[in-house]
Amino acid sequence: MISISNLSAGYSRHAPVLSGVDAVLPSGALIAMVGCNGSGKSTLLRTIAGLLHPLSGSVSYDGKQVGTASPAELARMRAFVGTQKIRVPGLTCHNLVAMGRAPYTGWAGSLSDDDEKAVGLALEATGMEKFRDRDMDSISDGECQMIAIARAIAQDTPVILLDEPTAFLDFPNRRRTAALLKSLTCDNGRTVIYSTHDIELAAEYSDLLLLVRRNGIFVSAPSSAEMKAEISAAFFNTGHSR
Amino acid sequence: MMTGKKRLLFAVFSPLVLCALILADMTAGAADIGMSGIIKSFTGGDVPDRTRTIILEIRGVRTASALLAGMAVSVCGLMMQTLFRNPLAGPYVLGINSGASLGAALFVLGIPAAWSGSSIIAGAGLAGAAWIGAGTVMAVMAIASARLKDIMAVLILGLMLSAGIDAMVQALQFFSDETALKSYVLWTMGTLGGVSSGQLPVMAAAVLSGAVLAGFSVKSLNLLLLGEEYAATMGLDVKTARNVIYASTVLLAGTVTAFCGPIGFLGLASPHIARFLTGTSDHRILLPGTAMTGAILMTACDILSKVSHLPVNVMTSLLGIPVVIWIVLKFRQ
Numbered sequence: 001m002i003s004i005s006n007l008s009a010g011y012s013r014h015a016p017v018l019s020g021v022d023a024v025l026p027s028g029a030l031i032a033m034v035g036c037n038g039s040g041k042s043t044l045l046r047t048i049a050g051l052l053h054p055l056s057g058s059v060s061y062d063g064k065q066v067g068t069a070s071p072a073e074l075a076r077m078r079a080f081v082g083t084q085k086i087r088v089p090g091l092t093c094h095n096l097v098a099m100g101r102a103p104y105t106g107w108a109g110s111l112s113d114d115d116e117k118a119v120g121l122a123l124e125a126t127g128m129e130k131f132r133d134r135d136m137d138s139i140s141d142g143e144c145q146m147i148a149i150a151r152a153i154a155q156d157t158p159v160i161l162l163d164e165p166t167a168f169l170d171f172p173n174r175r176r177t178a179a180l181l182k183s184l185t186c187d188n189g190r191t192v193i194y195s196t197h198d199i200e201l202a203a204e205y206s207d208l209l210l211l212v213r214r215n216g217i218f219v220s221a222p223s224s225a226e227m228k229a230e231i232s233a234a235f236f237n238t239g240h241s242r
Numbered sequence: 243m244m245t246g247k248k249r250l251l252f253a254v255f256s257p258l259v260l261c262a263l264i265l266a267d268m269t270a271g272a273a274d275i276g277m278s279g280i281i282k283s284f285t286g287g288d289v290p291d292r293t294r295t296i297i298l299e300i301r302g303v304r305t306a307s308a309l310l311a312g313m314a315v316s317v318c319g320l321m322m323q324t325l326f327r328n329p330l331a332g333p334y335v336l337g338i339n340s341g342a343s344l345g346a347a348l349f350v351l352g353i354p355a356a357w358s359g360s361s362i363i364a365g366a367g368l369a370g371a372a373w374i375g376a377g378t379v380m381a382v383m384a385i386a387s388a389r390l391k392d393i394m395a396v397l398i399l400g401l402m403l404s405a406g407i408d409a410m411v412q413a414l415q416f417f418s419d420e421t422a423l424k425s426y427v428l429w430t431m432g433t434l435g436g437v438s439s440g441q442l443p444v445m446a447a448a449v450l451s452g453a454v455l456a457g458f459s460v461k462s463l464n465l466l467l468l469g470e471e472y473a474a475t476m477g478l479d480v481k482t483a484r485n486v487i488y489a490s491t492v493l494l495a496g497t498v499t500a501f502c503g504p505i506g507f508l509g510l511a512s513p514h515i516a517r518f519l520t521g522t523s524d525h526r527i528l529l530p531g532t533a534m535t536g537a538i539l540m541t542a543c544d545i546l547s548k549v550s551h552l553p554v555n556v557m558t559s560l561l562g563i564p565v566v567i568w569i570v571l572k573f574r575q
Contacts, residue, residue, distance in 0.1 A: 108460055
Protein backbone atom coordinates (compact mmCIF):
# COMPACT_ATOMS: atom_id res chain seq x y z
CA MET A 1 0.00 0.00 0.00
CA ILE A 2 1.30 3.42 -0.95
CA SER A 3 0.20 6.30 1.26
CA ILE A 4 0.53 9.89 0.12
CA SER A 5 -0.06 12.37 2.87
CA ASN A 6 -0.52 16.13 2.48
CA LEU A 7 2.12 16.10 -0.27
CA SER A 8 3.49 19.18 -1.99
CA ALA A 9 5.63 18.27 -4.97
CA GLY A 10 7.66 20.32 -7.42
CA TYR A 11 10.96 22.03 -7.94
CA SER A 12 10.49 25.21 -5.87
CA ARG A 13 8.79 25.83 -2.54
CA HIS A 14 7.49 29.11 -3.93
CA ALA A 15 5.77 27.46 -6.89
CA PRO A 16 4.87 23.82 -6.16
CA VAL A 17 3.51 21.85 -9.11
CA LEU A 18 1.10 19.95 -6.85
CA SER A 19 0.06 20.62 -3.27
CA GLY A 20 -2.19 19.10 -0.62
CA VAL A 21 -2.17 15.67 -2.28
CA ASP A 22 -3.65 12.84 -0.20
CA ALA A 23 -4.18 9.32 -1.48
CA VAL A 24 -4.01 5.67 -0.51
CA LEU A 25 -3.06 3.39 -3.41
CA PRO A 26 -3.79 -0.31 -2.82
CA SER A 27 -1.25 -3.07 -3.30
CA GLY A 28 -1.48 -5.39 -6.28
CA ALA A 29 -3.25 -2.86 -8.53
CA LEU A 30 -2.42 -1.47 -11.96
CA ILE A 31 -2.81 2.28 -11.62
CA ALA A 32 -2.66 4.59 -14.64
CA MET A 33 -1.72 8.17 -13.97
CA VAL A 34 -3.43 10.44 -16.49
CA GLY A 35 -3.65 14.18 -16.94
CA CYS A 36 -2.95 17.00 -19.34
CA ASN A 37 0.57 18.07 -20.33
CA GLY A 38 2.10 20.05 -17.50
CA SER A 39 -0.42 18.80 -14.93
CA GLY A 40 2.36 17.25 -12.83
CA LYS A 41 2.18 13.52 -13.65
CA SER A 42 5.92 13.06 -13.98
CA THR A 43 6.56 15.25 -10.94
CA LEU A 44 4.19 13.15 -8.83
CA LEU A 45 5.58 9.87 -10.20
CA ARG A 46 9.17 10.96 -9.50
CA THR A 47 8.21 12.09 -6.00
CA ILE A 48 6.53 8.74 -5.29
CA ALA A 49 9.71 7.06 -6.61
CA GLY A 50 11.85 9.11 -4.22
CA LEU A 51 13.76 10.75 -7.09
CA LEU A 52 12.35 14.13 -6.11
CA HIS A 53 12.15 15.17 -2.48
CA PRO A 54 8.67 16.23 -1.36
CA LEU A 55 8.44 19.98 -0.71
CA SER A 56 6.25 19.00 2.24
CA GLY A 57 4.22 15.98 3.32
CA SER A 58 5.28 12.40 2.79
CA VAL A 59 5.08 9.26 0.67
CA SER A 60 5.32 5.86 2.33
CA TYR A 61 5.34 2.26 1.12
CA ASP A 62 3.72 -0.08 3.66
CA GLY A 63 4.49 2.40 6.42
CA LYS A 64 8.13 3.01 5.40
CA GLN A 65 8.68 6.65 4.45
CA VAL A 66 10.43 7.14 1.11
CA GLY A 67 12.25 10.24 2.37
CA THR A 68 14.00 8.36 5.19
CA ALA A 69 15.02 5.29 3.15
CA SER A 70 18.59 4.97 1.84
CA PRO A 71 19.14 4.49 -1.92
CA ALA A 72 19.86 0.79 -1.26
CA GLU A 73 16.64 0.35 0.76
CA LEU A 74 14.60 2.22 -1.85
CA ALA A 75 16.02 0.02 -4.62
CA ARG A 76 14.43 -2.99 -2.92
CA MET A 77 11.12 -1.18 -2.45
CA ARG A 78 10.49 0.11 -5.97
CA ALA A 79 11.81 -0.07 -9.52
CA PHE A 80 11.56 2.85 -11.91
CA VAL A 81 11.41 3.03 -15.70
CA GLY A 82 11.92 6.51 -17.13
CA THR A 83 11.23 7.96 -20.56
CA GLN A 84 14.85 7.84 -21.66
CA LYS A 85 15.72 5.25 -24.30
CA ILE A 86 18.81 3.30 -23.37
CA ARG A 87 21.04 2.94 -26.41
CA VAL A 88 24.50 2.17 -25.06
CA PRO A 89 26.78 0.54 -27.67
CA GLY A 90 28.33 -2.69 -26.44
CA LEU A 91 25.63 -3.18 -23.78
CA THR A 92 23.58 -6.32 -24.41
CA CYS A 93 19.95 -6.79 -23.40
CA HIS A 94 21.16 -9.32 -20.81
CA ASN A 95 23.65 -6.76 -19.42
CA LEU A 96 20.88 -4.22 -19.01
CA VAL A 97 18.36 -6.56 -17.40
CA ALA A 98 21.14 -7.84 -15.11
CA MET A 99 21.62 -4.29 -13.84
CA GLY A 100 18.22 -4.68 -12.21
CA ARG A 101 19.93 -7.10 -9.81
CA ALA A 102 22.27 -4.34 -8.59
CA PRO A 103 20.55 -4.04 -5.18
CA TYR A 104 21.39 -7.70 -4.49
CA THR A 105 24.91 -8.05 -5.94
CA GLY A 106 28.32 -7.35 -4.40
CA TRP A 107 30.85 -4.60 -5.14
CA ALA A 108 31.66 -5.87 -8.66
CA GLY A 109 28.05 -6.56 -9.62
CA SER A 110 28.70 -10.24 -10.42
CA LEU A 111 25.55 -12.33 -10.69
CA SER A 112 24.84 -15.36 -8.48
CA ASP A 113 22.79 -18.31 -9.75
CA ASP A 114 19.68 -16.77 -8.18
CA ASP A 115 20.40 -13.47 -9.93
CA GLU A 116 20.83 -15.24 -13.29
CA LYS A 117 17.53 -17.03 -12.69
CA ALA A 118 15.77 -13.72 -11.95
CA VAL A 119 17.22 -12.19 -15.13
CA GLY A 120 16.07 -15.21 -17.16
CA LEU A 121 12.56 -15.00 -15.69
CA ALA A 122 12.35 -11.27 -16.41
CA LEU A 123 13.36 -11.82 -20.04
CA GLU A 124 10.82 -14.64 -20.28
CA ALA A 125 8.01 -12.53 -18.74
CA THR A 126 8.56 -9.86 -21.38
CA GLY A 127 9.00 -12.40 -24.21
CA MET A 128 12.51 -11.11 -24.89
CA GLU A 129 14.60 -14.27 -24.32
CA LYS A 130 15.83 -14.37 -27.91
CA PHE A 131 17.13 -10.80 -27.60
CA ARG A 132 19.39 -11.75 -24.68
CA ASP A 133 22.68 -11.24 -26.54
CA ARG A 134 21.56 -8.42 -28.83
CA ASP A 135 23.13 -5.00 -28.32
CA MET A 136 20.81 -2.31 -26.97
CA ASP A 137 21.64 -0.04 -29.91
CA SER A 138 20.47 -2.65 -32.44
CA ILE A 139 16.85 -3.15 -31.33
CA SER A 140 13.60 -1.26 -32.01
CA ASP A 141 11.90 1.25 -29.66
CA GLY A 142 9.27 -1.32 -28.67
CA GLU A 143 11.92 -3.95 -27.91
CA CYS A 144 13.95 -1.39 -26.01
CA GLN A 145 10.90 -0.59 -23.87
CA MET A 146 10.31 -4.28 -23.15
CA ILE A 147 13.93 -4.69 -22.04
CA ALA A 148 13.61 -1.63 -19.79
CA ILE A 149 10.53 -3.23 -18.19
CA ALA A 150 12.40 -6.55 -17.90
CA ARG A 151 15.12 -4.71 -15.96
CA ALA A 152 12.48 -3.38 -13.57
CA ILE A 153 11.00 -6.88 -13.17
CA ALA A 154 14.47 -8.30 -12.44
CA GLN A 155 14.82 -5.72 -9.66
CA ASP A 156 12.15 -7.79 -7.90
CA THR A 157 10.38 -5.01 -6.00
CA PRO A 158 6.79 -4.88 -4.76
CA VAL A 159 6.24 -1.59 -6.61
CA ILE A 160 7.11 -0.67 -10.21
CA LEU A 161 6.77 2.92 -11.44
CA LEU A 162 6.90 3.77 -15.15
CA ASP A 163 6.93 7.19 -16.79
CA GLU A 164 5.01 7.07 -20.07
CA PRO A 165 6.03 3.51 -21.02
CA THR A 166 3.73 3.52 -24.08
CA ALA A 167 4.90 6.84 -25.55
CA PHE A 168 6.38 6.57 -29.06
CA LEU A 169 5.13 2.98 -29.44
CA ASP A 170 2.80 1.81 -32.21
CA PHE A 171 -0.68 0.47 -31.36
CA PRO A 172 0.24 -3.26 -31.06
CA ASN A 173 3.23 -2.44 -28.85
CA ARG A 174 1.13 -0.12 -26.65
CA ARG A 175 -1.36 -2.93 -26.06
CA ARG A 176 1.43 -5.44 -25.50
CA THR A 177 3.01 -3.16 -22.89
CA ALA A 178 -0.30 -2.52 -21.12
CA ALA A 179 -1.08 -6.26 -21.05
CA LEU A 180 2.37 -7.00 -19.63
CA LEU A 181 1.92 -4.42 -16.86
CA LYS A 182 -1.48 -5.92 -16.04
CA SER A 183 0.02 -9.41 -15.86
CA LEU A 184 2.63 -8.19 -13.39
CA THR A 185 -0.11 -7.22 -10.97
CA CYS A 186 -2.20 -10.37 -11.53
CA ASP A 187 0.61 -12.97 -11.55
CA ASN A 188 2.99 -11.46 -9.04
CA GLY A 189 0.85 -9.18 -6.90
CA ARG A 190 3.01 -6.15 -7.67
CA THR A 191 1.70 -2.61 -7.56
CA VAL A 192 2.33 -0.95 -10.92
CA ILE A 193 1.84 2.78 -11.43
CA TYR A 194 2.43 4.29 -14.85
CA SER A 195 1.80 7.66 -16.42
CA THR A 196 0.21 7.80 -19.84
CA HIS A 197 -1.66 10.00 -22.29
CA ASP A 198 -3.50 7.00 -23.71
CA ILE A 199 -6.72 7.20 -21.67
CA GLU A 200 -8.60 4.56 -23.64
CA LEU A 201 -5.89 1.97 -23.14
CA ALA A 202 -5.53 2.97 -19.49
CA ALA A 203 -9.27 2.58 -18.95
CA GLU A 204 -9.24 -0.85 -20.61
CA TYR A 205 -6.37 -2.38 -18.66
CA SER A 206 -6.04 -0.48 -15.36
CA ASP A 207 -7.69 -1.19 -12.04
CA LEU A 208 -7.58 2.47 -11.08
CA LEU A 209 -7.07 5.78 -12.81
CA LEU A 210 -5.19 8.51 -10.99
CA LEU A 211 -6.17 11.80 -12.57
CA VAL A 212 -3.63 14.53 -11.97
CA ARG A 213 -4.88 18.12 -12.15
CA ARG A 214 -3.44 21.40 -10.99
CA ASN A 215 -6.02 21.51 -8.21
CA GLY A 216 -5.23 18.04 -6.91
CA ILE A 217 -5.61 14.38 -7.80
CA PHE A 218 -8.62 12.12 -8.14
CA VAL A 219 -8.42 8.34 -7.85
CA SER A 220 -11.19 6.00 -8.87
CA ALA A 221 -12.04 2.98 -11.03
CA PRO A 222 -11.98 3.84 -14.77
CA SER A 223 -15.61 2.83 -15.21
CA SER A 224 -17.00 4.99 -12.41
CA ALA A 225 -19.32 7.81 -13.40
CA GLU A 226 -17.38 10.21 -11.19
CA MET A 227 -14.10 9.45 -12.94
CA LYS A 228 -15.71 9.92 -16.35
CA ALA A 229 -17.04 13.30 -15.26
CA GLU A 230 -13.67 14.34 -13.85
CA ILE A 231 -11.86 13.28 -17.03
CA SER A 232 -14.33 15.23 -19.16
CA ALA A 233 -13.78 18.27 -16.99
CA ALA A 234 -9.99 17.93 -17.03
CA PHE A 235 -9.52 17.21 -20.73
CA PHE A 236 -12.49 18.83 -22.40
CA ASN A 237 -13.11 21.62 -19.89
CA THR A 238 -16.76 20.61 -19.40
CA GLY A 239 -18.69 19.88 -16.27
CA HIS A 240 -17.51 20.67 -12.79
CA SER A 241 -14.06 19.80 -11.48
CA ARG A 242 -13.47 19.35 -7.76
CA MET B 243 33.36 -11.91 -35.18
CA MET B 244 31.55 -13.20 -32.11
CA THR B 245 32.08 -10.93 -29.11
CA GLY B 246 33.21 -13.84 -26.90
CA LYS B 247 35.85 -14.90 -29.42
CA LYS B 248 36.98 -11.31 -29.83
CA ARG B 249 37.37 -10.97 -26.07
CA LEU B 250 39.30 -14.23 -25.82
CA LEU B 251 41.70 -13.11 -28.56
CA PHE B 252 42.20 -9.82 -26.76
CA ALA B 253 42.83 -11.58 -23.43
CA VAL B 254 45.39 -13.91 -25.01
CA PHE B 255 47.20 -11.57 -27.37
CA SER B 256 47.25 -8.25 -25.54
CA PRO B 257 49.60 -9.44 -22.74
CA LEU B 258 51.90 -10.95 -25.39
CA VAL B 259 51.93 -7.70 -27.38
CA LEU B 260 52.59 -5.73 -24.21
CA CYS B 261 55.50 -8.00 -23.20
CA ALA B 262 57.01 -7.69 -26.69
CA LEU B 263 56.66 -3.91 -26.58
CA ILE B 264 58.19 -3.72 -23.09
CA LEU B 265 61.24 -5.64 -24.32
CA ALA B 266 61.43 -3.49 -27.47
CA ASP B 267 61.17 -0.34 -25.32
CA MET B 268 64.00 -1.57 -23.09
CA THR B 269 66.26 -2.29 -26.07
CA ALA B 270 65.52 1.06 -27.77
CA GLY B 271 68.05 3.76 -26.92
CA ALA B 272 71.48 5.15 -27.70
CA ALA B 273 73.43 2.35 -25.96
CA ASP B 274 73.25 -0.95 -27.80
CA ILE B 275 72.00 -3.45 -25.21
CA GLY B 276 70.61 -6.78 -26.36
CA MET B 277 67.94 -9.00 -24.86
CA SER B 278 70.44 -11.05 -22.82
CA GLY B 279 71.84 -7.85 -21.28
CA ILE B 280 68.32 -6.84 -20.23
CA ILE B 281 67.51 -10.22 -18.72
CA LYS B 282 70.86 -10.44 -16.91
CA SER B 283 70.43 -6.92 -15.52
CA PHE B 284 67.12 -7.86 -13.95
CA THR B 285 68.20 -11.31 -12.75
CA GLY B 286 71.53 -10.16 -11.31
CA GLY B 287 73.61 -11.88 -14.00
CA ASP B 288 77.07 -10.94 -15.14
CA VAL B 289 76.79 -7.62 -17.02
CA PRO B 290 78.88 -4.43 -16.91
CA ASP B 291 77.77 -1.96 -14.18
CA ARG B 292 77.04 0.63 -16.83
CA THR B 293 74.61 -1.72 -18.61
CA ARG B 294 72.90 -2.59 -15.32
CA THR B 295 72.58 1.11 -14.44
CA ILE B 296 71.14 1.97 -17.86
CA ILE B 297 68.60 -0.84 -17.69
CA LEU B 298 67.54 -0.53 -14.06
CA GLU B 299 67.92 3.18 -13.41
CA ILE B 300 67.03 4.68 -16.78
CA ARG B 301 65.23 2.41 -19.24
CA GLY B 302 63.42 0.30 -16.64
CA VAL B 303 62.13 3.41 -14.89
CA ARG B 304 61.08 4.96 -18.20
CA THR B 305 59.24 1.83 -19.34
CA ALA B 306 57.51 1.53 -15.95
CA SER B 307 56.51 5.20 -16.24
CA ALA B 308 55.10 4.54 -19.72
CA LEU B 309 53.04 1.61 -18.44
CA LEU B 310 51.70 3.57 -15.46
CA ALA B 311 51.00 6.70 -17.52
CA GLY B 312 49.25 4.76 -20.29
CA MET B 313 47.08 2.87 -17.84
CA ALA B 314 46.29 5.95 -15.78
CA VAL B 315 45.21 8.38 -18.48
CA SER B 316 43.25 5.68 -20.31
CA VAL B 317 41.31 4.53 -17.25
CA CYS B 318 40.71 8.17 -16.34
CA GLY B 319 39.37 8.83 -19.85
CA LEU B 320 37.04 5.83 -19.63
CA MET B 321 35.61 6.97 -16.31
CA MET B 322 35.04 10.48 -17.63
CA GLN B 323 33.29 9.15 -20.75
CA THR B 324 30.98 7.02 -18.63
CA LEU B 325 30.33 9.62 -15.95
CA PHE B 326 29.56 12.39 -18.42
CA ARG B 327 27.98 9.95 -20.89
CA ASN B 328 29.96 11.56 -23.67
CA PRO B 329 32.26 9.69 -26.06
CA LEU B 330 34.48 12.75 -26.44
CA ALA B 331 35.02 13.28 -22.72
CA GLY B 332 38.44 12.80 -21.19
CA PRO B 333 40.82 14.56 -18.84
CA TYR B 334 42.16 16.65 -21.73
CA VAL B 335 38.74 17.77 -23.02
CA LEU B 336 37.29 18.59 -19.63
CA GLY B 337 40.20 20.63 -18.37
CA ILE B 338 41.52 18.27 -15.68
CA ASN B 339 44.90 18.19 -17.41
CA SER B 340 44.89 21.98 -17.48
CA GLY B 341 44.11 22.06 -13.78
CA ALA B 342 47.01 19.72 -13.09
CA SER B 343 49.19 21.88 -15.34
CA LEU B 344 48.24 25.00 -13.37
CA GLY B 345 49.11 23.26 -10.10
CA ALA B 346 52.42 22.12 -11.58
CA ALA B 347 53.10 25.57 -13.05
CA LEU B 348 52.40 27.29 -9.74
CA PHE B 349 54.85 24.91 -8.07
CA VAL B 350 57.61 24.99 -10.71
CA LEU B 351 57.29 28.66 -11.68
CA GLY B 352 55.94 30.09 -8.44
CA ILE B 353 58.24 28.29 -5.97
CA PRO B 354 61.41 27.57 -7.96
CA ALA B 355 63.40 27.04 -4.74
CA ALA B 356 61.21 24.08 -3.77
CA TRP B 357 61.48 22.62 -7.27
CA SER B 358 65.25 22.78 -7.32
CA GLY B 359 65.56 21.01 -3.94
CA SER B 360 65.86 17.26 -3.33
CA SER B 361 64.18 15.08 -5.94
CA ILE B 362 61.88 13.36 -3.43
CA ILE B 363 60.59 16.66 -2.00
CA ALA B 364 60.33 18.14 -5.50
CA GLY B 365 58.55 15.03 -6.80
CA ALA B 366 56.09 14.89 -3.91
CA GLY B 367 55.49 18.66 -4.04
CA LEU B 368 54.92 18.66 -7.78
CA ALA B 369 52.55 15.73 -7.56
CA GLY B 370 50.70 17.38 -4.66
CA ALA B 371 50.35 20.66 -6.57
CA ALA B 372 49.12 18.86 -9.68
CA TRP B 373 46.63 16.82 -7.62
CA ILE B 374 45.22 19.97 -6.04
CA GLY B 375 44.98 21.63 -9.47
CA ALA B 376 43.29 18.60 -11.04
CA GLY B 377 40.96 18.18 -8.06
CA THR B 378 39.88 21.82 -8.14
CA VAL B 379 39.02 21.71 -11.84
CA MET B 380 37.28 18.37 -11.43
CA ALA B 381 35.17 19.77 -8.57
CA VAL B 382 34.22 22.83 -10.65
CA MET B 383 33.28 20.64 -13.60
CA ALA B 384 31.30 18.27 -11.36
CA ILE B 385 29.28 21.12 -9.83
CA ALA B 386 28.67 22.59 -13.27
CA SER B 387 27.68 19.24 -14.78
CA ALA B 388 25.15 18.70 -11.99
CA ARG B 389 23.47 21.99 -12.90
CA LEU B 390 23.78 21.84 -16.68
CA LYS B 391 21.55 19.32 -18.45
CA ASP B 392 23.08 19.85 -21.88
CA ILE B 393 26.36 17.95 -22.13
CA MET B 394 27.55 20.26 -24.92
CA ALA B 395 27.38 23.11 -22.42
CA VAL B 396 29.57 21.09 -20.05
CA LEU B 397 32.10 20.47 -22.81
CA ILE B 398 32.16 24.14 -23.77
CA LEU B 399 32.61 25.04 -20.12
CA GLY B 400 35.51 22.56 -19.89
CA LEU B 401 37.16 24.06 -22.96
CA MET B 402 36.66 27.59 -21.64
CA LEU B 403 38.01 26.60 -18.25
CA SER B 404 41.05 25.09 -19.97
CA ALA B 405 41.56 28.25 -22.01
CA GLY B 406 41.29 30.40 -18.89
CA ILE B 407 43.76 28.22 -17.00
CA ASP B 408 46.15 28.24 -19.96
CA ALA B 409 46.02 32.04 -19.90
CA MET B 410 46.93 32.01 -16.19
CA VAL B 411 49.80 29.60 -16.87
CA GLN B 412 51.04 31.86 -19.66
CA ALA B 413 50.96 34.83 -17.27
CA LEU B 414 53.01 32.79 -14.79
CA GLN B 415 55.48 31.91 -17.53
CA PHE B 416 55.75 35.58 -18.53
CA PHE B 417 56.82 36.59 -15.03
CA SER B 418 59.08 33.61 -14.27
CA ASP B 419 62.86 33.43 -14.56
CA GLU B 420 64.70 31.66 -17.36
CA THR B 421 65.62 28.44 -15.51
CA ALA B 422 62.15 27.84 -14.11
CA LEU B 423 60.60 28.67 -17.48
CA LYS B 424 62.83 26.15 -19.25
CA SER B 425 61.93 23.45 -16.69
CA TYR B 426 58.24 24.14 -17.17
CA VAL B 427 58.33 24.23 -20.98
CA LEU B 428 60.21 20.91 -21.07
CA TRP B 429 57.63 19.44 -18.68
CA THR B 430 54.74 20.54 -20.93
CA MET B 431 56.22 18.67 -23.89
CA GLY B 432 55.56 15.45 -22.06
CA THR B 433 58.42 13.17 -21.26
CA LEU B 434 58.62 9.74 -19.75
CA GLY B 435 62.37 10.06 -19.30
CA GLY B 436 61.97 12.81 -16.70
CA VAL B 437 60.78 10.42 -13.99
CA SER B 438 63.69 9.47 -11.73
CA SER B 439 64.04 6.19 -9.87
CA GLY B 440 63.34 8.16 -6.67
CA GLN B 441 60.10 9.59 -8.08
CA LEU B 442 58.83 6.33 -9.57
CA PRO B 443 57.58 4.83 -6.26
CA VAL B 444 55.59 8.04 -5.53
CA MET B 445 54.07 7.96 -9.01
CA ALA B 446 53.38 4.22 -8.83
CA ALA B 447 51.74 4.45 -5.39
CA ALA B 448 49.45 7.30 -6.49
CA VAL B 449 48.51 5.71 -9.82
CA LEU B 450 47.87 2.32 -8.25
CA SER B 451 45.73 3.95 -5.53
CA GLY B 452 43.70 5.63 -8.26
CA ALA B 453 43.47 2.33 -10.15
CA VAL B 454 42.21 0.54 -7.02
CA LEU B 455 39.50 3.18 -6.57
CA ALA B 456 38.61 2.78 -10.26
CA GLY B 457 38.48 -1.01 -9.80
CA PHE B 458 36.07 -0.67 -6.88
CA SER B 459 33.89 1.59 -9.05
CA VAL B 460 33.13 -0.94 -11.80
CA LYS B 461 29.59 -1.59 -10.58
CA SER B 462 28.92 2.14 -10.17
CA LEU B 463 30.32 2.81 -13.65
CA ASN B 464 28.11 0.12 -15.17
CA LEU B 465 25.03 1.62 -13.53
CA LEU B 466 26.10 5.13 -14.58
CA LEU B 467 25.98 3.99 -18.22
CA LEU B 468 22.22 4.49 -17.88
CA GLY B 469 22.57 7.94 -16.31
CA GLU B 470 22.67 9.08 -12.72
CA GLU B 471 18.90 8.98 -12.17
CA TYR B 472 18.53 5.38 -13.31
CA ALA B 473 21.63 4.42 -11.32
CA ALA B 474 20.05 5.95 -8.20
CA THR B 475 16.84 3.94 -8.70
CA MET B 476 18.95 0.77 -8.66
CA GLY B 477 20.43 1.64 -5.28
CA LEU B 478 23.56 3.56 -6.24
CA ASP B 479 24.56 6.29 -3.82
CA VAL B 480 25.37 8.66 -6.67
CA LYS B 481 27.08 11.28 -4.52
CA THR B 482 29.51 8.76 -3.01
CA ALA B 483 30.10 7.06 -6.37
CA ARG B 484 30.87 10.40 -8.00
CA ASN B 485 33.28 11.36 -5.23
CA VAL B 486 35.15 8.05 -5.51
CA ILE B 487 35.42 8.50 -9.29
CA TYR B 488 36.60 12.10 -8.90
CA ALA B 489 39.22 11.02 -6.35
CA SER B 490 40.37 8.26 -8.70
CA THR B 491 40.65 10.58 -11.72
CA VAL B 492 42.55 13.15 -9.70
CA LEU B 493 45.02 10.48 -8.53
CA LEU B 494 45.38 9.09 -12.05
CA ALA B 495 45.37 12.17 -14.32
CA GLY B 496 46.87 14.55 -11.76
CA THR B 497 49.80 12.26 -10.99
CA VAL B 498 50.64 11.45 -14.60
CA THR B 499 50.43 15.09 -15.64
CA ALA B 500 52.67 16.06 -12.74
CA PHE B 501 55.43 13.58 -13.50
CA CYS B 502 55.21 13.15 -17.27
CA GLY B 503 53.57 16.38 -18.43
CA PRO B 504 50.18 16.63 -20.15
CA ILE B 505 49.60 13.46 -22.19
CA GLY B 506 47.26 14.38 -25.01
CA PHE B 507 44.50 12.29 -26.62
CA LEU B 508 45.48 8.90 -25.18
CA GLY B 509 42.80 9.14 -22.48
CA LEU B 510 40.21 9.78 -25.14
CA ALA B 511 41.37 7.20 -27.68
CA SER B 512 42.19 4.13 -25.53
CA PRO B 513 38.67 3.47 -24.16
CA HIS B 514 37.23 3.49 -27.70
CA ILE B 515 39.92 1.13 -28.98
CA ALA B 516 39.33 -1.14 -25.97
CA ARG B 517 35.54 -1.07 -26.56
CA PHE B 518 36.15 -2.07 -30.16
CA LEU B 519 38.59 -4.85 -29.21
CA THR B 520 36.55 -6.31 -26.32
CA GLY B 521 33.13 -5.62 -27.87
CA THR B 522 31.55 -4.63 -24.57
CA SER B 523 30.69 -1.65 -22.38
CA ASP B 524 30.71 -3.79 -19.21
CA HIS B 525 33.32 -2.09 -17.05
CA ARG B 526 34.33 -5.36 -15.37
CA ILE B 527 35.91 -6.24 -18.74
CA LEU B 528 36.28 -2.80 -20.28
CA LEU B 529 38.21 -1.17 -17.42
CA PRO B 530 41.08 -3.70 -17.36
CA GLY B 531 40.88 -3.83 -21.17
CA THR B 532 41.30 -0.06 -21.33
CA ALA B 533 44.20 -0.16 -18.87
CA MET B 534 45.89 -2.82 -21.02
CA THR B 535 45.21 -0.89 -24.25
CA GLY B 536 46.56 2.30 -22.67
CA ALA B 537 49.71 0.55 -21.48
CA ILE B 538 50.28 -0.95 -24.95
CA LEU B 539 49.71 2.33 -26.77
CA MET B 540 51.86 4.38 -24.41
CA THR B 541 54.74 1.89 -24.62
CA ALA B 542 54.45 1.94 -28.43
CA CYS B 543 54.41 5.77 -28.37
CA ASP B 544 57.51 5.74 -26.16
CA ILE B 545 59.37 3.50 -28.63
CA LEU B 546 58.38 5.80 -31.51
CA SER B 547 59.36 8.81 -29.43
CA LYS B 548 62.81 7.33 -28.77
CA VAL B 549 63.32 6.37 -32.40
CA SER B 550 62.18 9.74 -33.76
CA HIS B 551 63.69 11.80 -30.89
CA LEU B 552 60.38 13.66 -30.60
CA PRO B 553 58.39 14.33 -27.39
CA VAL B 554 55.97 11.56 -26.46
CA ASN B 555 53.04 13.98 -26.71
CA VAL B 556 53.62 14.28 -30.46
CA MET B 557 53.15 10.52 -30.76
CA THR B 558 50.04 10.29 -28.56
CA SER B 559 48.43 13.15 -30.49
CA LEU B 560 49.26 11.61 -33.87
CA LEU B 561 47.70 8.39 -32.63
CA GLY B 562 44.70 9.99 -30.91
CA ILE B 563 43.54 12.38 -33.61
CA PRO B 564 42.52 9.67 -36.13
CA VAL B 565 40.55 7.94 -33.35
CA VAL B 566 38.67 11.17 -32.56
CA ILE B 567 37.88 11.59 -36.27
CA TRP B 568 36.67 7.97 -36.35
CA ILE B 569 34.38 8.60 -33.34
CA VAL B 570 32.92 11.74 -34.93
CA LEU B 571 32.24 9.92 -38.21
CA LYS B 572 30.79 6.89 -36.41
CA PHE B 573 28.40 8.98 -34.31
CA ARG B 574 27.32 11.04 -37.32
CA GLN B 575 26.14 7.81 -38.91
